[in-house]
Amino acid sequence: MPISSIAMYAKSNITRYNINELKTFVQFISKLERPAAYNKKTASITITESAYPENTAHDIPYFTEQIKTSPFSDEAKGLGILCLVNSLEPLSYTAKDGQYLRWDIRSQKIIEANAARIASGREPLKVKLDKGNLPTVKTILVEELTKAIDDISYLQRNMPPFSQNVKITFKQASALFELPLLKENTIDGVITSPPYCNRYDYTRIYALELVYLGMDEAAIRKTRQALLSCTVESKSKIDSLRDYYASIGKITDCKKIIEAITNNKALTEVLVALKTRNDNGDINNKGVLKMVKGYFEELAFVYYELYRICKKGACVAFVNDNVRYAGEVIPVDFISTELARHFGFTPLKIYTLRQQKGNSSQQMAKFGRVPLRKSITLWQK
């Protein structure tokens, strides 16, 4: 997602920031005043409409333009934009909440929805979110930048020598299509956290940020399908992966991966159990079956490619949560480790958090409570 490109640019500049310049940059921001005649408004799509108070909706493009056209270095400007991106949620009437954005009771969206419900004789929505006083763009930017400057100066004073010349290669692309292009036996280690199989839709949760960075409805829908399958709307990528592997001369690899998925007994058992539960009417959304299948299919491609590109001895650490649908526990950590072992990795350890994850109240009422593991799986080539 484009947010990561803003974050990585700011991080990669860690040794280059000039603290004195950054302090002057904060002063510059604190003196900005949007002229009364300025009438541009921040863009929106249906799901982000009226997300900000009126003044904030005008301040966002104004401060963005002022940062981008200021005489400061690219590093300072990049940090300013990152701080603004980080501030969008606190500036808004929304709150990131699992699968969706929650809306403040004062937002136009809720006011209008309730008016329509009352007009048609229905109860108003029971909205509990009230974010209190929202900050102004200027206040929050100054606050964010000041915190960032503290972090940067601490890190600059405490950088281990080896990290001074580290070069970051950042690719804004899907791991599914990027990993197969990397050379084998070249990676020293992997630390990662894929999306969890929990129906969270990053393109909805991060809609404010994506729209701010220039994406429209179509681009967001496209990104939703490009991300690893973890929502009930995700469509299968198997055909496009097969075509892609064929186009890069790696169809044999693709076949091996698909075979491993088909032959994985635990995964097959989970999929059959989910289907039975679905046939019994226990799953409230049929998309869950497709999502779970797609999730492991795609992760299998990632595990296979990681094994191929890792050097011998390299370790791979994955953070993930187990999930449960209609009472069926899906041991993501065990199934993943089994797939990784099949591709050649030696499983070293599955660390689990002492505090396990609870279940939804509907699931507990119907199927009882089964705490779920939150794990870090560690494998070695």
Ligand SMILES: C[S@@+](CC[C@H](N)C(=O)[O-])C[C@H]1O[C@@H](n2cnc3c(N)ncnc32)[C@H](O)[C@@H]1O
């Ligand atoms: C659980 S989050 C981990 C975030 C990251 N570890 C961090 O701390 O910022 C999962 C991340 O996977 C990314 N993601 C989803 N599908 C992807 C894909 N196909 N290729 C690469 N990254 C993907 C999402 O954008 C999201 O940032």
